[in-house]
Amino acid sequence: MAYSEKVMDHFANPRNVGEMEDADGIGEVGNSKCGDIMKMYIKVRDDIITDVSFKTFGCGAAIATSSMATELVKGHSIKEALQLTNKAVMEALDGLPPVKVHCSVLAEQAIKAAVSDYYEKQGIDPKDIVGEIPEPIECHLED
Amino acid sequence: MDHRVYADNAATTKLSERALQAMMPCLTTIFGNASSIYTEGAASRKIIDKARETFAQCLGVKNPNEIYFLSGGSEADNFAIKGAAELMLKKGKKHIISTRFEHHAVLHTLEYLEKHGFEVTLLDVHENGIVRPEEFEAAIREDTGLATIMFANNEIGTIQPIKELASIAKKHGVLFHTDAVQAVGTIPVNIEDLGVDMLSLSAHKFHGPKGVGAIYIKKGIRLPNLIHGGAQERGYRAGTENIAGIAGAAEALKESCEVMQERNARLERLRDKLIDSLLKIERSRINGDRIHRLPGNVNMCFEGVEGEAMLLCLDLQGVAASSGSACTSGSLDPSHVLLAIGLPHEIAHGSVRLTFSTETTEEDIDHIISVLPPIIKRLRDMSPLWEKIVNG
Numbered sequence: 001m002a003y004s005e006k007v008m009d010h011f012a013n014p015r016n017v018g019e020m021e022d023a024d025g026i027g028e029v030g031n032s033k034c035g036d037i038m039k040m041y042i043k044v045r046d047d048i049i050t051d052v053s054f055k056t057f058g059c060g061a062a063i064a065t066s067s068m069a070t071e072l073v074k075g076h077s078i079k080e081a082l083q084l085t086n087k088a089v090m091e092a093l094d095g096l097p098p099v100k101v102h103c104s105v106l107a108e109q110a111i112k113a114a115v116s117d118y119y120e121k122q123g124i125d126p127k128d129i130v131g132e133i134p135e136p137i138e139c140h141l142e143d
Numbered sequence: 144m145d146h147r148v149y150a151d152n153a154a155t156t157k158l159s160e161r162a163l164q165a166m167m168p169c170l171t172t173i174f175g176n177a178s179s180i181y182t183e184g185a186a187s188r189k190i191i192d193k194a195r196e197t198f199a200q201c202l203g204v205k206n207p208n209e210i211y212f213l214s215g216g217s218e219a220d221n222f223a224i225k226g227a228a229e230l231m232l233k234k235g236k237k238h239i240i241s242t243r244f245e246h247h248a249v250l251h252t253l254e255y256l257e258k259h260g261f262e263v264t265l266l267d268v269h270e271n272g273i274v275r276p277e278e279f280e281a282a283i284r285e286d287t288g289l290a291t292i293m294f295a296n297n298e299i300g301t302i303q304p305i306k307e308l309a310s311i312a313k314k315h316g317v318l319f320h321t322d323a324v325q326a327v328g329t330i331p332v333n334i335e336d337l338g339v340d341m342l343s344l345s346a347h348k349f350h351g352p353k354g355v356g357a358i359y360i361k362k363g364i365r366l367p368n369l370i371h372g373g374a375q376e377r378g379y380r381a382g383t384e385n386i387a388g389i390a391g392a393a394e395a396l397k398e399s400c401e402v403m404q405e406r407n408a409r410l411e412r413l414r415d416k417l418i419d420s421l422l423k424i425e426r427s428r429i430n431g432d433r434i435h436r437l438p439g440n441v442n443m444c445f446e447g448v449e450g451e452a453m454l455l456c457l458d459l460q461g462v463a464a465s466s467g468s469a470c471t472s473g474s475l476d477p478s479h480v481l482l483a484i485g486l487p488h489e490i491a492h493g494s495v496r497l498t499f500s501t502e503t504t505e506e507d508i509d510h511i512i513s514v515l516p517p518i519i520k521r522l523r524d525m526s527p528l529w530e531k532i533v534n535g
Contacts, residue, residue: 003455008455011452011455012455012459014525017525018524018525019530028527032488032489032492032528033487033488033489034488035449035477035488035489035492036449037526037527037528038527039527054525055525055526055527055530056525056526056527057447057448057449057526057527057528057529058449058452059449059450059451059452060451060452060455062449062452063452063525
């Protein structure tokens, strides 16, 4: 298993990393048992994601996909952010090893979770706009 | 590239210069088939015979014919366990005892046997990573035919009371095999003093070549042949011998045994220095017993960080390390060894294993001590799990 240069770049020099004090929406996905937690913070003005940041507990791919996802939604509209797929995140990173694909799924979900939280804070039911955020299915635990 | 610190000697070791020199003639001028009767064949035969004697001497075995060469630890484990299981069946026995934290070469072989009607009991290894002999004795049944318990664990380096366990097995008429892949060449192993029936080892763990291992099978135990088709290794393993590999393995073992005492005293000091230093990091822990562990093994967990991320950061800082067994790196589940000693999943994810050898220097240890704490701090700073741990 080897990571692409882009993955290593985003792992070694993650973009938009850290907590955001005055976030308009915060989304958290994954769980510590599976070894991945992603937390996304967004700042929204006129339906545009003006700022975004993340904190991630996880492997190299988890950190790199978080970083790349923030880059891909920053400055874009909420509508565009909701169209971000895990595949787009992977492609932007020049691919991921097969066992790490779930990290890109988490990154996609983390963005959606942050947008959901933003809508909830606005008093808008996010269900119809964002849809359900399913639990990632790749973490199989024995007990 | 700048200076690299290789701290993954439990995965594999660098071939020693002496082993390489022992191999070279077998890769150039000595090429005969050891089964041939003419001069060229006899030259190859002599090398194998001499290597077998070296193995016997280094491992406290009087009869070199109890040593058989094969391709490595996994093959030795498969051969011993499946072969012994077949012998057991003839006596109507179907129960095997092992432990929860064996190498997968043992665990997966046992799973295979379970599918074929055998019953397996896996002993607990407790928080310190050591089997309790009284629990082993209590697990023995009328139909127990085999016990297979590793000498030293490949991840946490804990050393098992093999002599005591083997004597219990003998008392109850149970065959005893030990996977000594991490022990041979690393710590003193005297097979006859231990009283085991079978023992697996692998050359590349003690600066020998990859693809070579050996198994000790006590005289009187006749396992079914592993590979049919020739008289090599007294019929156990047909196929023209890997003469260069065998020569290199023997030289590497000899060298390891010569330097062992002095090297281990040095490695234990370096190991303890590293452990003491890293334990100063908050919410860190050492995995496995601190006393009964291999001289070159450090295995620690740091809460709030994930192991692979630590490894990548270490690699960028010139350090090659591992997180759990290299064989499980393709899996998303944390190490079965760390779960067996009772660690919760979230802590087991944050493990790092650093394993040392003859080649390791004090500067290497100091380098790790200087780079690892900032790596953990950096990863914790971006970890939402760490945020939760700190905020309760």
